[in-house]
Amino acid sequence: QKEVEQDPGPLSVPEGAIVSLNCTYSNSAFQYFMWYRQYSRKGPELLMYTYSSGNKEDGRFTAQVDKSSKYISLFIRDSQPSDSATYLCAMRAPRTGRRALTFGSGTRLQVQP
């Protein structure tokens, strides 16, 4: 079983819809959580970073972390065709000398105009 699980999709929604993307994880030591957006054949682009539990909002994006359930979410409001991409969750434990991020396999999102 992978440390981080993510539904590969594809997830297809109409323009303007609210999108919910999720990851579950098994390592309770993870404290730092990130969401990346990756367009086809491009490098991942950092969207959101949260530490420990709680919510964080940035424009149309909201990240939620529920450590008790080992579950993180990314919500996209008023989705646009330009949001069509693969969304990767990533996380890390705060261990000295260990900086490696553990990624999910990504969810492909298609926003239909």
Add this chain to the structure above:
Amino acid sequence: DTGVSQDPRHKITKRGQNVTFRCDPISEHNRLYWYRQTLGQGPEFLTYFQNEAQLEKSRLLSDRFSAERPKGSFSTLEIQRTEQGDSAMYLCASSPGQGASYNEQFFGPGTRLTVL
């Protein structure tokens, strides 16, 4: 452009050849990372440098792989005796050593390697 840059963007090679990739991190970022990504998967960690010191290596980094960051600025990743299984996107990321963003890793565009 002040982001992470990687060169080349694409590399096609024959099995058994050696290849070298270069990464230039964001200026003043003292941490640099290499990841590998295959189709349909998330990036997998390979190695991490703080300044010129290589502090962490994944078991994925076999003895055919070597990475350097000689002056604590740019880094190179070399793959010797390439195999078809090495075909992947090789991603470089960097992060600052301190400040509000010190946990955030910023990725470059990647080098896509195809081994024939």
